[in-house]
Amino acid sequence: MAHRETFYEVMRQHGITRRSFLKFCSLTAAGLGMGPEFAMKIAHALETKPRTPVIWLHGLECTCCTESFIRSGHPLASDVILSMISLDYDDTLMAAAGHQAEELLEQTIEKYDGNYILAVEGNPPLNEDGMYCIQGGQPFVEKLRHMADHCKAIIAWGSCASWGCVQAARPNPTRATPVHKVIRNKPIVKVPGCPPIAEVMTGVITYMIAFDALPELDRQGRPKMFYSQRxxxxxxxxxxxxxxxxxxxxxxxxxxxxxxxxxxxxxxxxxxxxxxxxxxxxxxxxxxxxxxxxxxxxxxxxxxxxxxxxxxxxxxxxxxxxxxxxxxxxxxAGAAAIGVAAHAAASVVSHMSDKSRKEVRHD
Ligand code: SF4
Ligand code: SF4
Missing domain, CATH: 4.10.480.10 (Cytochrome-c3 hydrogenase, C-terminal domain)
Structure with a gap:
């Protein structure tokens, strides 16, 4: 059986030093709100696991998610991630175009059936049988369904893929539709934002490829590590x-x-x-x-x-x-005043109970 490269091997082939690799793991762990021991887990996973391919599709959208992603605050992060994903398919970032590019999709399915992550930026318009977004001579919605059939999980990048966003705003003439309403049989991680924050994107994708698992999601399908607070x-x-x-x-x-x-x-x-x-x-x-x-x-x-x-x-x-x-x-303003009074009362109670605890100990 052919040797499948690890992420680490691919990164080294792209000239990323071990020092940079470890720094990337630390930055990612910090971005995910985890401690240094988690950085070592990320490093170990990327060094030992076979590389998971990422296919990145673009539907009806403005490309701001990609713009955000490639301008990650840590250039290192985008360098590392791009060295992982650019080998497969991203019709905005890759060098191939036209039929040559479309053939890469079939090659990926052939080689990694059921084993790649499908990242989707933008959404499919369903009106007129999908004619408002045509790629390689076919409606984007068909390309999306085809690639989703063979993937292991989907990342819905940005508010377009997650919710519909501006192209789905009333009266939504093209029937732009979020990904989860078209693909119902695959796990989907929503990463909303217009665009999402670069470090959120790199954090989510690194977590998924390093641990071969979805991050913990809230009830709307968003990673709790980034979307649990207002x-x-x-x-x-x-x-x-x-x-x-x-x-x-x-x-x-x-x-x-x-x-x-x-x-x-x-x-x-x-x-x-x-x-x-x-x-x-x-x-x-x-x-x-x-x-x-x-x-x-x-x-x-x-x-x-x-x-x-x-x-x-x-x-x-x-x-x-x-x-x-x-x-x-x-x-x-009233609540603040009540809050101050409540805090004062609570302090008195706490002080009193401390005092009585001490008195009990002295008895
Ligand atoms: S501040 Fe609000 S509108 Fe601006 S990027 Fe963040 S969530 Fe979006
Ligand atoms: S504190 Fe005010 S400015 Fe800050 S998020 Fe809330 S409403 Fe907006």
Whole structure:
């Protein structure tokens, strides 16, 4: 039986040194929120497991996911990953084109049937039998179904593949449809965002190829390691939200003081993504840090949820749905006061119980 190369062997062939390889493993472990022992597990897996091929398809989309991916904050990460995937098929990044490129797909199926990861950027339009996206003379939806039939798992890159995004916005004339509504018999990991953060993409794909398993997913199919918290939960402007201090206009005093952007439309309270923790461009900044609210690009249907500059009105605060931004401000100012009082009361109780515990010990 022919020897199947390990990832490590492929990386070495691409000129990546052992030192760079180990650094990549450490960066990936840190990006996944894991400790140094996990870096060694990644290294061991990549050194010993046969390489899993990745096929990367592009449907109806703008290519921003690929643009984000190849601009990973750690050039090392994109170099390493690209050395793994460019050997197979990516109709944006690879050198081959036309019939020669399409033949690579059949060769991959022949060689790795049931054993490759299918990464999908964009989505298939279903109207007019898929005629709104034709590749190699056939509707993209047919290519997607064909390649999905033979893969082991699918990564739906970005909000287009995960939810539909702008091309599926009302009235959706092409019937652009997210991947999970077309392919129902394969495990699918959704990595939403418009685009997703580069380090999230490299983290997810490395986890899957290193451990030959899906990362733990939430009930919407997103990796919990990157999508388990709202932006709002880790936002550095959160103290202003809690204190009821809001920007009312982009040029007002509150904007200059860095107050919360909720009233000018920030969707951080209802958006699950890693922007407020990982940030963008190698941790340089993110929209809220640049003075603009989150648009909620990682959430289903974000394009059809009303103006980007209107405040979220269905946010649960203290167990009740808020009607408007002013009410949020008042409730939160009140809640902050109650919180301070509750904290003071709790401290007294804790102090008292500490005191009584000591007294018990002294008895
Ligand atoms: S509403 Fe937006 S700006 Fe305000 S705390 Fe939440 S995420 Fe930050
Ligand atoms: S801040 Fe919001 S709109 Fe901007 S990239 Fe993150 S999730 Fe998307």
């Amino acid at each position: 932006l709002h939960d880790k936002c550095y402007r959160r103290p202003h939200f809690d204190a009821g201090q809001f920007v009312e206009r982009f040029d007002d005093e509150g904007a200059r003081k860095g107050y919360c952007l909720y009233k000018v439309g920030c969707k951080g309270p209802t958006t699950y993504n890693a922007c407020s923790t990982l940030e963008w461009n190698d941790g340089l900044s993110w929209p809220v840090k640049s003075g603009h609210g989150c648009l909620g690009c990682a959430e289903d249907d974000f394009w059809d949820k009303g103006s980007f500059y209107s405040a979220v009105t269905n946010m649960k605060v203290m167990g009740s749905a808020e009607a408007d931004a002013d009410k949020v401000g008042k409730v939160l």
